[in-house]
Amino acid sequence: MTTDTLRPPAGTVARRATEILTAIKADPEYRAFETATLEYSSDWECFTGFPVISQWHLEKDAPALLEEGLRALVLKAAVYEMTGDEHAAEIPVAVPVDEMSHAMIAQPQLLARITARVGVSVIHQTDQEHTDYRHGDYTHAAYIAAWGEPPERYWISHEETERRRAHLATRYASIGLRRSGREHSIDFATV
Template sequence: MATSTTMPDAAAVGDRAAEILRAMQNHAGYERLTSSSMKYSSCWATFTGYPLVSEWDLDRDAAPLLEEALRVLALKAAVFELTDGDEAAAELLVPAPVDEMIHAVLAQFTVMTGMQRDLGLAFPHATELERFDYSRGCVTDTYYAAARWGEQPLRYWLDSAEVDRRLAILNEHYQGAGFDPNGRSHGHTFDATAPTAA
């Protein structure tokens, strides 16, 4: 879904997003938000998000991905605010691994609701508006740079062409394990008895 809203100035978004992220970090619920998001590991993984990261390792990658997710949520909140609530404009393009961590953060509904109320913000996220064609140099990257958070870790910031290439490789592996493309179905019945340890 396209937006007719003119995207806001990068400096304004960057400055506001940096303020929002600092406010989130100073909020009483921040520690609960981050620790709860990290504990969600048994539920958060899909076949098409985190596995795209080369040599993915939960212990190594969860914390940096969480940092990227919080930065993107601050950017989206800034765009939402500066466009008078345009959800389509605020649904910035992000790579699949970062998007998956955003879902893990937003699953912390109680603390996110409290944070939005206390900070007078909205952290928009509309799945029906998501597009999976993030590419380096897009407006998301411009806003990220304007927030002065340093270089994006390219380990996670994969453009859509690289995501498609990696998904093709993963799908070959998934098929070998009996899963249809992107892990959307399988024929395993779970009738077989699990082998017992000797």
């Protein structure tokens, strides 16, 4: 049985996800969580996540991405609540949205307290995550059922993300950053 066959109908997940999102935003510590997540920006220096967004601008894009990251996490929480299966809950998510979810998860105490009060589990494990989101997939269907069409600025399909990453890799290499920023030969003692 595949994870797709374990997942509940997208509309059912959507209804529960909207309830979870409303509860999270109503939590007394939500504003502190939001502030802490957005202030995490000095550590958001990933070369292949957020930069796949056209004309990316951290301060301008962060609030909208926070909303998208929350939506992804509550969709995953709803799937987990209905299945009890962490693998099924790791639904495909767009790369920039996944990057924002990392910023949220980096606020573990606040997030743990909020989700405990709401009564849900946040599911996100790097070695199990799926950043192969595509228009028309399960995530897309659940998102549409919950909130309408996702913003294409952030919910970039897998193939387009890979095309943009290849372009970024070429640009990075031209200034000496190899493997999309995972390696360089700069000797700071000599500069």
